[in-house]
Amino acid sequence: MNAVSQLKGEVYKRSEVEPRNSWALAKTRSALAAVVVCFAACLGAVGAGTAAGQSSGVPAITAKPQHVTVIDGRDTTEIHWDTGNGSMGFVFVTGPERKPVLFATGAKGTQKVPWIRSGKYVFELYSDQDRRTLLASVVVFASAETEAASQGMLWRSRARWLLVLVLFVIVYFAVYLSSTGTLRTTFPTEPTTSPRPLHVRRNLLLGIAAFICLDGIIFHSGLYVSILAPDSYAGRLAVITRAEKQRVPSGLKEVLVLGDSRMAEGFSTTVADELGSAAGFKFVNLTEPASTVNSWYYMLREVDPAARRYSAIVVPYGIGYEPSTADPLRISMAAPLLRYGDCFNFASAFQRWSGRFRAFTACILRGSAYQSDVTDLLEHPIVRIRSVQREAERLHSRAVYKGRDYDLVGTSYDPTTGQVTFAPKLTEAQRAAVRKSLIQPSQSDMEYSLKLQRDWIPRILNRYSKSSTAIVLTPVPRGPFVDLPVFSMAYHSVLPSVITQRTTFSVPEQTFEFLEKPEYYFDAFHLNAKGRQRFTETLVSELVGRLRSADSKPHFNSGFQLAADRPLESNEAN
Amino acid sequence: MLFNSFQYWLFFLIVALLFYSIPFRAGKVLLLCASYVFYMWWDPRFIVLILTSTVVDYFLGIWLEVTSGRRKKLLLAVSLVVNLGILGFFKYYDFFAGSIAALLHISPSSVVLQVVLPVGVSFYTFASLSYTFDVYWGKMKAVRNLIDYALFIAFFPHLIAGPIIRARQFISQIPRWRRPAAIVVQSGIILVLSGLLKKMVFADRFAVVSDAYFKDPLAHPGWLAAWSGCLAFFMQVFFDFSGYTDIARGCAKLLGFEFPLNFARPFLSRNPPDLWQRWHITLSTWVRDYLFMPFSLGRKGRFVLYRNMLVVMILVGLWHGANWTFVVWGAYHGLLLIGYRLFDRATVGTAIDRVMKKRYFVPFSVGLMFAAFVLSAAFFRPKTLQTSGYVLSALFGFQHLTGEFLMTTGTIVLLFTSLFLAAAQERNQFIDRLALQPPRVQIPAYVLAFLVLELFPATGPVPFVYFQF
CATH class of the missing domain: 2.60.40.3450 (Immunoglobulin-like)
Structure with missing residues (x-):
């Protein structure tokens, strides 16, 4: 018989099978059996090796x-x-x-x-x-x-097996229908001739255009944003932005507070309103963990399109770091707020070309920023619907959040050795959180954080340059371990004075130094409930006093433009 | 420069635009230069290897054609020594040296050199060897144009991970080259899109499950976890490699060249020989023509034939990687082939044979073959035989544990969607025929493909599995 067909099974005809040679067959069988035995022995040896491995010196x-x-x-x-x-x-x-x-x-x-x-x-x-x-x-x-969760899990598991069974039946019939009876030996490839003229380029371009339109309809229109996972970073940012956009004005002088996790843990709207209401101020909290200054800019554009809704906007600044590995997170987070025209500005805010490319794509094809969200929606549609329905609950729990109730008193950190000595009262989970927060960011990640602030705070200033809204820059307390190398940089080197001078006022750099103690923190960066109370009190007293005096000098930041920043302004106009 | 990266497509666009804006003679040089740039993008040092292999085989090919007798055999030996020497040293030196050292109780660190494996070395070595053999056997004339020959070896769409092209297939296209017809371009675009979908959506999603399992199989005990991991790995490898091949074939078509088919819905194989007709076709036909046939011709006896089958399959396993796990993987497939042949001979004309020929039984044969192939993932993916043994014991339920079902609902749907699409494609070639469809079908198909590529790829470009071979 042809050697080719022996290996490949090609053109194998039963009629050609030579008469059985019992000797040859027996020989083959014994050889095969020997191979199988060897193979089994080999596996047995492997298994024995596994068992023996534990008593062969390896604890x-x-x-x-x-x-x-x-x-x-x-x-x-x-x-x-x-x-x-x-x-x-x-x-x-x-x-x-x-x-x-x-x-x-x-x-x-x-x-x-x-x-x-x-x-x-x-x-x-x-x-x-x-x-x-x-x-x-x-x-x-x-x-x-x-018990309920376990029941739910059981049902989910049963449903999954049922799905597998149904799919098996479908595939059975699909395979049955596709089979030709005899074994195929040739497989046709792509066609090489066409009976009629083809319009390859036209069809492809139309396909691309239709795709961009469809993406726009689903993802740029707000249709999909309304069902984003509320627990995701993008979903949370979208929810708080939407809630603020729909909020009825209080009639008081509203002060908007922006910020990342440090402000989210440090600033309490409840405390601020208690202190500020007597002076006619109402505080609005748009702080969000993991948000960056460029997303604050887009949030402001969304909630305050006319740039005159608030009396003041508090923008935190300080020493921080932005790892480039978080590019996808930053892109998906800002995505609900992006427009087609933001492509270049948004993309330029990223360090690496891959990040810039992704950011650019996310502006044009918004769906690309929601990949994991869409998958999650398709895998758990009911969970998503329920989750979206609990939006009000989430906003409420956000409003009543009081901060973490433990501190780091008795915990010390030696930045030279990296040794952390924990207070005995800290639980393992709390220790893990502290360890996790004691990161040593690279110089480039820190530089990038500074660059973002230097690039985007002027954009916020430009946006409100002709408005009566006061832009207030505030430092954030650095942490309980101020000996960390990350804090070696002075505040005034974060933002050049040409930027700080353009604000209505800046909270002095030393204002919160008294908070940089273990008793006010729950990890290396974030204030605890006590710190939250003290930080808010101090910030509000600073703001209220100075905003009142600023009231007597209306519009004093309007028209204040620097030559160096004018190109930015033209970008804004675009 | 991965096929699923922006870099590659920018590179391809520039190359294609330049190629079509200059005469073909200059275009060939451009393609060759572009191919070398593409290769050097991975590691510029290894360009020396590809150049050596090219120059040696080019001149040897010419000499082989004009010589005869012992000298001809000597020239063939030189070619084999150079090509297999490069492959053997870079791919297998550490493996064999380490194994021998272990056998002689010598510290492996004293003999192992930690040789870096050049990308695509297994693929271009086989391509180059096919030329030498064909010239030696007189199946083709020696190529007299160095540019043509170098382009055959280095043409970037197939350079890194195949398909393994034969000189006869490629070089004959060069003098007949003409701008591709609209239908060819259309097919090329469809192949590229299909390849990207296979890689970015299917393969990379199955990779999440298989990586979760094979990263630490001991952390996921039980047969269900083992089957989920192996199944996901099998699907990942298929979609990864088949996706790469589709992109390679599509890019070649867009530049006016044809590459052979490398995968023909291996999910639907009914038996081991059928599997090797559908899985990595260019490798199995290469092995058949240049390894199995020469060794089997003129030798009689079924035992010899089966022995050769086993040896060839072990070599196929070893081709995939220098590790004992691949040797066992090859042996497993060899035994499957032999076992099937014996079973087939034993049952011919019996009731079993009649039942198996019934159409309703075909899905069961397919399922059985599918399971047998999935089982081989236990040898293909783990790095040690010890881990393979553990995975195998889990697969057969020796741990008396059910374990976790690692597949998410999405992955299950993806798995059955692929099986369903394979069956549909087997029946009426609907993907290939898409090129002939009117715009009302083509445009929505494009939109769907773009939308799926936009929304469902796993994050970031993941390297292709077969790059390591």
Whole structure:
């Protein structure tokens, strides 16, 4: 028989099958059996290797299962350990918000843990009782699940299997209908001739044009923005912007406060209104974690199209960092506020060409900024609808948020060694949050943050240059560990004086230095509830006093333009 | 410069515009220069290898044609030594040196050189070898134009990850080259779009599931997790490589060249030989013509034939990567081929044979073959045989655990959509025939393709799987 067909099965005809040669067949079978046995032995050896690996000098500790779903308050996992060399081992467990305790001892063993509750459990294998030499560790994650949630999960799982079954049936019939009976040996390729003239270029261009139009209808019209996931960064920004746009004016002098997470944790509208209402001021909070100064600019354009809605707008500035890895986040966050005309300005705000390209594309094809959101919507449409319906609840909980109620007193950080000494009262989760916040941003990420502020604060100033709205720049307290290298830069070097001079006034740089203590913080950057109270009080007293005096000098920032910034202004006009 | 990056399309646009604005003779030089630029974009050092292989085989080809006897064999040996030497050193040195060192209980670090694998070396080496063999066997005349030959080796659409082109297929197109007809351009555009969809939407989404599993299979015990991981990996590899091939074929068409088909809906294979007719066709035909055939011709006996099959499939496995897992992967497929042949012979004319020929049984055959191929992911993806063993034990339920179903609803829908589309394409070639459809069909198809590419790609350009081979 043709050797080709032996390998490929081509043109294989039963009639051509040579008569059975029992000897050859037996030989082939025995050879095959030998190969199979060898293969099985090989796998057996592999398996044995796996088992033997644990007692061949490699200390190990494993948990089965490692992810536990706690349904009735507690659940079980099984811990297996082996010191690898037969020496004594000590297994310690650290439960959520608990100190390490001795769990088991022995060179190796298996023990059930029937008391797992919700949280993270770290099982560590030490060679000594004083926990000096760690041999191996494993983390068991346990997540709590209510009866209703577990029922829901069960139904979701059943629905998924039902979907699989239905799809199987469909595919069965599709394959059945597509099969030709005999085995195919040739596969036709693309056509090379056409019976009629084709208009390739015209069709392609029409396709592209129709696609851009469709994207515009769905994503630029606000149709999709109304169903963005309210928990996403983009969704939150869209929700608060929309709510502010629809809010009926209070009749008081309104002061809008912008900012990122530091302002979101530090500024309380409730406290500010209590203090400012006597002087006729109403505070509006548009702070949003992860937002940047360019998104504040677009938010202002959205909520205040005529640039005269507010008495004052508070814009924070300071030392920070903007990692370029967060480009997709910044793009999707600003996307609900973008227009076709923002392409170049928005794209220019990114450090890397890939970011610029994505930003440019997001302005033209807005859908590209909502990729994960669209996938999530299609995968969980009912969850999304429910989530969107709870928009008012979210806004309310945002308004009544009081801040975090723990502090860092007793916690210290040595920037030279990177050593953090935690106060004993801090839980593991709180410690993890502090550790996470103690990042050492690169110089370029810091420079980029400064560049953003230097580029976009003047744009905000330009926007209000002919308006009676006062633009107030305020520093934000830096953190409890002011020795961090990131804070070595002086405030006045963040924004050149030519920019600060153009504002109605700037809150003095030292105003919040008294807050830069561990008692006012819950991590390395964010104020806690106490700090929030003190920061808001100080900021409002500064603002109210100075805005009152500014009232006597109306429009004093109008027409104040710098030659260097004029090109920006022309961009704005565009 | 990945095919799914903006950079590549800017590069392609510039090259295509320049190519069509100059005469073809100059255009060939332009394409060659562009191909070298494209290759050097990955790592400029390795251009030396491709140039060496090109120059050596070009001159050897001419000498092979005019010589005969022992000298001819010697020239062929020189070509094999140069090409396989480059491939062997860069791809397999560390593997074999490390394995031998382990066998002799020598520290692997003392012999392993950490050689960097040049991109696409397996593909252009095979392309180059096919030329030498064809000239040696007198199946084609030696190429007398160095530019033509260099372009055949380095033509950028196939340079990095195939399809593996034969000299006969490509070089014969050069003298007959003419501006592609509208239907060819149309097909090229459709192929490019289809390739981008396969890569960015399908492959990269399945990659999320397979990466989650294979990153640490021990963290996802149970048969369900193992099957989800292996299934997702199989789908990822298919869409990734098939997507790359479609883009390569589409780009070639847009420049007026034809590349052969590399995938023909392997999901629908009914048995192992059928699978290798549909999966990585250019590799399996290359192996058939230049490896299996020469070794099997004139040899009688089924055992020899089956042995050759096994050896060839192990070599196919080794071609994919220098690792014992690939050797076992190849052996597994070899055994599947042999096993199927034995089963087929044993059941011919029986009731089983009659049932299997029924049309209603075809989906079951397809499902069985599908599962057998998915199973091979246990050897293809893990880096060690130990991990393969673990995955295999999970697949067969030896852990007595169900585990997590790692696939999201979206991935499940994507999986069945691909199977359904494969069946539809098998039935009436609807994607290929899209080029002939009127605008009322074509324009909405474009819009749909663009919309899916806009909304559903996994984030960021993910490298193609076959680049590592």
